Amino acid sequence: MKKIEAIIRKSKFETVKDALANINVKFFTAQDVKGYGLQKGEKMVYRGSSYGTEYIDRIQMDIYTSDEKCGDIVSTILKAGATGEIGDGKITVLPIENIYRIRNAEENEMAI
Amino acid sequence: MKKIEAIIRKSKFETVKDALANINVKFFTAQDVKGYGLQKGEKMVYRGSSYGTEYIDRIQMDIYTSDEKCGDIVSTILKAGATGEIGDGKITVLPIENIYRIRNAEENEMAI
Amino acid sequence: MKKIEAIIRKSKFETVKDALANINVKFFTAQDVKGYGLQKGEKMVYRGSSYGTEYIDRIQMDIYTSDEKCGDIVSTILKAGATGEIGDGKITVLPIENIYRIRNAEENEMAI
Amino acid sequence: MDTNLFTTNNLWILIATVLVFIMHLGFATLEAGLVQRKNAINILFKNVMIVSIGLVSYYIIGFSLMYPGESWNGLIGFAQFGLALPEGDSIGYADGSYTYWTDFIFQGMFAATCCTIVSGAVAERMKLESFLVISLLFVSISYPITGMWKWGGGWLDEMGFYDFAGSTLVHSVGGWGALAAIILLGPRLGKYSKNGINPIPGHNIPLAAVGVFLLWFGWFGFNGGSVLSADPDAVSLVFVTTSLAAAAGAIGSFFTAHALFKSHDLTMVLNGILGGLVGITAGADLMSPMESILIGLIAGIIIPFSVVFFDKMKLDDPVGATSVHLVCGIWGTLAVGIFGSMAGLSQLMTQLIGIVSIGVFTFIFVFAVVYIVKATMGIRVSVEEETQGLDMAEHDMPAYHDLAPRSEDLAVK
Amino acid sequence: MDTNLFTTNNLWILIATVLVFIMHLGFATLEAGLVQRKNAINILFKNVMIVSIGLVSYYIIGFSLMYPGESWNGLIGFAQFGLALPEGDSIGYADGSYTYWTDFIFQGMFAATCCTIVSGAVAERMKLESFLVISLLFVSISYPITGMWKWGGGWLDEMGFYDFAGSTLVHSVGGWGALAAIILLGPRLGKYSKNGINPIPGHNIPLAAVGVFLLWFGWFGFNGGSVLSADPDAVSLVFVTTSLAAAAGAIGSFFTAHALFKSHDLTMVLNGILGGLVGITAGADLMSPMESILIGLIAGIIIPFSVVFFDKMKLDDPVGATSVHLVCGIWGTLAVGIFGSMAGLSQLMTQLIGIVSIGVFTFIFVFAVVYIVKATMGIRVSVEEETQGLDMAEHDMPAYHDLAPRSEDLAVK
């Protein structure tokens, strides 16, 4: 089993979510993160001085999945999450040793 | 060593925390996440239209632990975190290669 | 490839960021987390009763990196993130199987 | 009339002016509370500029258009640019009730409220500069002309149309302006989808509640000051009818909203209070306490239906300005023909004529202005700007900094 | 008395009415600031409904109960449902100081404050509908009856009991109601555990601070208007004593809270100001500036002790209403027998009789009403609702939307 971490643009979240739903991936966990990378944050002006943050707000989606489905999910996100401009983000695949559904203690493939 | 990621109900956080403390696991890192899954979010009403979020607010607990303790922790969370209703969440176990305590650069088993 | 998770003091974030920039690591993802550990949270007083939180606010930095650079990054964080007092936090190294740059679907070492 | 009474009368109108002024804060906070967090600076900016532009332009031309002295067939007239202090004894002015300056500043505070009503309805998607241009024309030309028809002694006044403090002259005028603008502007992105209505909840409901309390507070000056003297009987009756109508508006909305939506929606009750206040405004000096309760109650019952109705029409109004000011403004003006000492069929007809004529004029005027501005400057922000929020897009500034950036976070320009 | 002075007097009472009205916003924001974020809508909703229900019910029966004209042994009387405009010349009413309408609306604004005091104490756990029913009975029956005993010319008035603007008649009455209610209601979940007191901090302290400034602002009308005329000496002295007592209350709490808790707790200083205001209210027209400073200072010193005392008694009061209104209300009423031009042992006794008799009546009345409502409708939300917060449980609506949901996040009903 794999854990897929996708760090994407906030503005792409809905598109990615819908694309995943199309391949029947409807369960995942999302969180707000701050991305430090090539792309810089928004410029702001306050009382005559302009400034900006170094990061931009991003969403990280964590998806636990079986080995078979993993490739599918990655390529779906690659397609749906891309704008082609700097700052589209990253997808990482990490190995999972075990996974459990808390509700009924089902394990591994059953739990996803 | 293992990393345990437990995505649980907010309302179960205290119970799980106390159950873990009972087996002497008092160190962990927690964060707020949004869970997309079978269970839908709360229904709200605003100016005559009802609506709801697709996600529900959850807490993710990350626990770094030794291989031996891992089983214990998982079964404790499975017990303490369950309500038996849809939406109880997931526990995942991932392999860790190294772990360090920043304070004194202690490594691996020593660092947990 | 590795994923490095560093859970550090908020007050050390800038120092660590600058130290990493010095060894040319400028891309990472950060998020706010709550750390439960030996160190307790701030004490507050409200209407005659004092109280405190069990956790303290921390920052988690996630860095995806190649196997070679991994050691460097870890030792840099160990140095820059330490105060020597309880509560400095942890660094963990997890194995990554694949990594992709969403912008152009570049893979693995190319994507970092 | 003697100096003493003149001083007291004048003082009351001045204090009423102060109370009407604070209604601008009421509108500002109500609207800021009911928009999304990402548009809060923008709506506050608009409100701040409206009062400012409103007062200055009303000084330059509005006041002279509204109170021209002489007019062409009671339809339009213009005294002069700026103010011209009348000759002679200040006590002689306005039947010995207030000075020329008092008259101007009290009227000036009223004028700006019209545009404020519009600002709420077009919130979250209208370009700042276009909005200010439209407001300028609205407050300095359209509002004074229709105002003159009644309060400036124009044709509606002669016909016997009655509108004590402006259910029509201020509120429904603002509401018609709002309606014209939102028709041309269109709804906020995503508000109406193929699946139905997607509510876009306000980001700070407590702030909106503060706004409604402040509006009620200011309304004592709005209605009480419209007595145009400190006459004890008249002003105190107006206080009673105004308060009871507001209270009954809340109660009406409370039960109606709960019956319709099975939920105690605070924003509905807040709108109910405003509906009651707008409803009583046309006849606040004519009604008995019981009649004012009825008028307020009915206004409060109307509100939830009206809000739903406009949403069904896909007329997107984030703060409910059309329901509160347009619908309840019409209701209040009609109520003068139904309840109270002037009630009667012929009065009802006259009221209807007033409502329709002022409505038609205002709607066409604002529609034309917005249409022209749309064709030239554009009236709507881009999709990107709307998504990002007007605060960042037009002001480069978020409304709230939850965590202040530390110095090191900041990159210097 | 002549028309001019009548007009001025009446105007002042009307303006005082406006100032007392805004105290409802003061209470609303103070209470909203001191509850948890998840209960902010609920407390605002209650406050909005209280003013509304209060005014309407005071119109229907409250005013006639409080000022019945004739009464049975100075204990109870009832004039008629609704209002009945007295015959004849309006200047004749109330010794030529204000009109009948003015009298009603000024008194009506006072009435609703009682329930507002209760709403803060029972916040975060009481059922909305039960609260409204209890409030309705409190404001339309209990408050007017005890109010009549003194202000309506009843037995306490004849006995020489003195309560200028209502330290007892308004504030301690509200405080007794609050006490009765929280005894039957119990503390918020988790407030008192085996380990001691778990503070549940308010979610928006700046909002609470806004509330206290607004209350002080409104108190100029509350106390100043209670002169019941614009008499220059009396009103200006009341302004001085009221302000100095409030200021001294802050100073008293500042030092006491710091001595006790080694910390500058803003909420304590805010409560100290309110304590000073409540304390001076009974004798605001009798005190010298120095005496008003003393009364305020002592009230400010009392506050932190009192807050801690109620917590020790496990009487959970999120906003400190019992300390501010009940304890300082009693202190202020007693102070009339200790300081100022009426001081003396016999007056002190009379004050005590007034405090106790009104306290006993109010406590029993509210206790009985709450008890019956508890047995029938229930008074407390379920554990789930309390944990989830009343905003979602009773209003399906959070107070703040930090990130506005985008249209796509929304599932249509």
Next chain:
Amino acid sequence: MDTNLFTTNNLWILIATVLVFIMHLGFATLEAGLVQRKNAINILFKNVMIVSIGLVSYYIIGFSLMYPGESWNGLIGFAQFGLALPEGDSIGYADGSYTYWTDFIFQGMFAATCCTIVSGAVAERMKLESFLVISLLFVSISYPITGMWKWGGGWLDEMGFYDFAGSTLVHSVGGWGALAAIILLGPRLGKYSKNGINPIPGHNIPLAAVGVFLLWFGWFGFNGGSVLSADPDAVSLVFVTTSLAAAAGAIGSFFTAHALFKSHDLTMVLNGILGGLVGITAGADLMSPMESILIGLIAGIIIPFSVVFFDKMKLDDPVGATSVHLVCGIWGTLAVGIFGSMAGLSQLMTQLIGIVSIGVFTFIFVFAVVYIVKATMGIRVSVEEETQGLDMAEHDMPAYHDLAPRSEDLAVK
């Protein structure tokens, strides 16, 4: 003068007092909105204490220093500790316009504003207790002495210096105090780095906007009450000039800030309104409407330049108090010699003498006091405290609890 007019006049000054009082809430919310979230409790605490300390100390010595009756060469005098009610008929006091109590309370409300101006400038880094000590000396000694020079009939008054409602006596005095304090205090950590200016944005801009509306609201009392009677012509003219100057200030800042920064900075427009208000204050009774627009417009244009200038000088002022109160206070005082019925070169010179002499005295006084406090108690919090925020460091309490801690989260002391 007769009782009736006396009553009306006195009533107006009392109402003006209430309006000036609420300016303290205006300052409190403006400043709270413009500081970081972690310092919000602290600035509110300071504002609450300033009003309280200000009123009590003004009662004890300030009033007697400012209005000593007799003075040594028009430079300094002292009547007595506390107040001493003048003998005889209250109508005789102050030319039959208001009572002694009214005089004190109106002046007392003014006095505290000075320190409030300072509190904003030194926000986010000054020790609470040191600030309170400095404020106490400022409000009870420095402000009354320079106030006496003009309003107490001192040497500047005899020389013909004119300052209607205090552009200099209140606002620039507060501004000089602020300047002296921030010079000795230094900028906030990280504000000025080798790379330039790092803005530290306010955490709640809507709250700041509320503050400015409330200040404008209160300014009707500040300027209108300074007529010291309800004289219809004078008060109504002052209302007109005050409002138009405020409105023009917003417009001036709107265009200037956009030209300079290519952005619609709400905080600049808010400061522009305040600049216009401060600017008109010295001559609000002397100007025509058009002149007041010009004065306000220029003040509004000055503001953005001034804010940038102080930042270039590395004088860190989180709320822009020096630009608003000092710079526009000077501008307004000079404007009396340039525009309006007193304009003329010799008047301009007299105005300059007043500005400079009061400025020098105040600057030296405050500088000396702050210097001594710095050397003894210290004036600046530690780096850790500043980083952590003064709310936790000095009050053990955050301003907002986004998520209320559940009972189980809490460890009992």
